[in-house]
Amino acid sequence: MEEKELQKLVEKISIDYFGKLFRHKASFNGRLRSTGGRYLLGTHNIEINKKYLDQLGMDELIGIIKHELCHYHLHLEGRGYQHRDQDFKVLLKQVGAPRFCRQLLDKPKNRTLKKLLIYQCDKCQLQYKRKRKIDTSRYVCGKCRGKLKKAKEILL
CATH class of the missing domain: 2.20.28 (Rubrerythrin, domain 2)
Known part of the structure; x- marks a missing residue:
């Protein structure tokens, strides 16, 4: 999947599940290690870890996108967008987004054996x-x- 396809997928999920447009940029970030994605407060962009698509498939990617869109839409509306906020938890349930993403199958290469x-x-x-x-x-x-x-x- 390329960045253009990701952008279109995020826009489609935003309209289908939230009934609102996604007006910013969605991109892959290969440097993300411990998370499936992140919403950037300053730019309102969303970054996704491509390893989740490669290893866990499209369903996991869609869940991550829904999760990040919850942060996005709530932040733009001035409502509670953080994990601990009730507005965030309620919206996660409404759209069927996971609160946390699953763990990746392989460990990063720079970690040593214990x-x-x-x-x-x-x-x-x-x-x-x-x-x-x-x-x-x-x-x-x-x-x-x-x-x-x-x-x-x-x-x-």
């Missing part, structure tokens, strides 16, 4: 689970003051 480090005392065998490395030459067991050593590392 790991769990397990340290064990030489004397009493007590285990310590840590997310970060510890300096075993500086720290000792809190129970018996024995020497700690790295037992294993688990990837989560």
Whole structure:
């Protein structure tokens, strides 16, 4: 789907579900990571995350557009357009828009795997689970003051 098609789709959804014209710009923004779309208060434009269309399909995209149009129309009317406002919640239900979008299937490439480090005392065998490395030459067991050593590392 291209930007022109997105613009026409947003305009159609605005008329069909809200009975009002969408007079601003709708575009894809590839830099959005944690959200399906956003309404820009200053310009009144709507930006959509294209990954949602690619991975979750047209139905999810339409839901995101409806959600952002709720922000758009309520803001222009001077009514409560934020997630916490009653006007916003009521309009979401009327048009069948989701309050939150679903999660994407893949994780961003720049995130690393989480790991769990397990340290064990030489004397009493007590285990310590840590997310970060510890300096075993500086720290000792809190129970018996024995020497700690790295037992294993688990990837989560």
